[in-house]
């Protein structure tokens with residue numbers, strides 16, 4: 071079954087096509103890698119999938135629905151979550167508040183309900199809090215739960231973002247360079263967690279420069295260069311493809 | 325002695341009505357970053373709504389409808405919230421830049437309507453005979469002053485507690501998140517525009533309620549009670565008290581109102597009669613000096629958090 075699909079998607083900034091006619095589909099349960107040299111258009115592709123940037127042409131389908139014009143804030147409830155290349159925690163909010171914000175369809179986020187349904191809100195908050203603490207535990211951040219997110223290191227921010235998006239019970243998660251800036255021991259935590267979450271049925275699309283991580287995690291890899299799909303295959307086949315090697319060596323300057 | 329206490333009650337009542345308006349602005353600006361330069365317009369909408377609904381029938385204009393005072397206040401909050409929501413809905417597409425200019429326009433339009441729609445608003449003469457709460461006690465001025473203070477203080481405390489409750493609620497948490505990182509909040513399913521409109525409308529409701537309370541406290545209203553000076557005063561109150569803090573909004577209102585009243589009394593005592601009209605601007609100067617001092621000495625205001 072296909073959970074996410076791009077059909078001939080393009081994005082032009084001024085005269086430059088950052089993404090140029092990309093088509094691919096993501097099968098339920100897989101971990102799909104998206105690699106390519108700097109400036110290839112990978113992050114822009116994520117922005118298009120997540121709706122934070124509108125497409126110039128093409129169509130995006132999520133769980134079989136056309137979501138091309140669905141606003142970005144509706145896509146998480148639709149089953150797709152994302153993290154950012156440069157992590158974006160809410161720095162002055164505690165880790166636990168960061169986590170609680172990702173829960174979908176919370177009664178307490180409706181203004182008036184705070185005066186009419188305080189018990190229901192308290193119960194939902196308690197349940198969400200338990201889930202948040204369990205997830206923070208999973209990424210080794212539980213002891214910092216009440217600290218503001220600004221105290222976190224770059225690698226910890228990446229882990230927080232992963233845990234945070236999981237609060238929404240997404241079906242598919244887009245991870246933009248999750249290993250960048252993560253130290254080797256945290257990296258092992260990260261890889262294990264992604265594997266576990268994937269084993270529980272969550273699909274991942276993963277932008278990553280760390281080839282070791284890609285070959286350990288990904289079932290299949292897409293290679294992008296100059297906004298277009300260069301080739302696809304299993305990690306070791308792709309790594310040996312001369313076109314890929316050339317794109318990395320001779321392509322766009324980093 | 326009774327006189328002095330009576331005056332203290334009157335002063336505090338006036339200051340607390342400003343505190344209500346400032347609490348509304350704190351929700352809009354302090355907690356959501358929405359720039360409202362048409363405060364006077366929203367206060368006027370609340371004042372006129374309640375006045376028209378609660379006054380006894382008048383021959384020369386539509387209404388009054390003789391509603392109970394509380395019903396008038398509730399309607400004032402709702403109508404002003406609707407006006408604010410509409411303003412927000414029309415302008416808050418992605419960025420909040422257009423809002424400021426539009427709110428200024430709202431204030432001008434409201435002022436013009438109040439002045440010219442004589443059949444509804446009484447035109448330049450305004451609306452009189454607005455019922456006062458506990459009017460039966462009016463022949464005991466001291467007691468009446470204190471009852472008025474009690475009513476206004478009760479409304480202020482209720483609004484303060486409601487706003488504190490909201491700012492600690494999951495709803496308030498979304499506002500904080502949107503202020504800290506809008507893109508991240510959107511990626512987590514929060515609609516920036518919807519929350520901005522909600523906060524603007526809720527702040528508007530508080531301003532409208534304040535306008536209504538003030539109208540019933542004074543007993544009559546006229547268009548010149550809602551000039552841009554009012555907007556300026558409320559902004560000064562929030563800046564002095566500390567943007568973002570509900571406590572600050574209340575304290576700032578009392579301090580700035582004291583300076584305003586003090587400067588007025590001073591110029592009345594010192595400035596010769598034929599210069600009095602011009603001396604009124606001394607009050608604005610006094611507030612301006614106060615603002616400069618605060619900005620130099622404590623830019624975040626009394627209770628504001630320094631944002632880095």
Ligand SMILES: Nc1ncnc2c1ncn2[C@@H]1O[C@H](COP(=O)(O)OP(=O)(O)O)[C@@H](O)[C@H]1O
Pocket residue numbers: 083088106107108109110111112113114115
């Ligand atoms: N908002 C934007 N405006 C203009 N150009 C952009 C914008 N975002 C990305 N680009 C350009 O699009 C190209 C692809 O960028 P990006 O998607 O970040 O690549 P990658 O993530 O593969 O390194 C780059 O040339 C970049 O400069």
Ligand SMILES: [Mg+2]
Pocket residue numbers: 112113114155
């Ligand atoms: Mg990138």
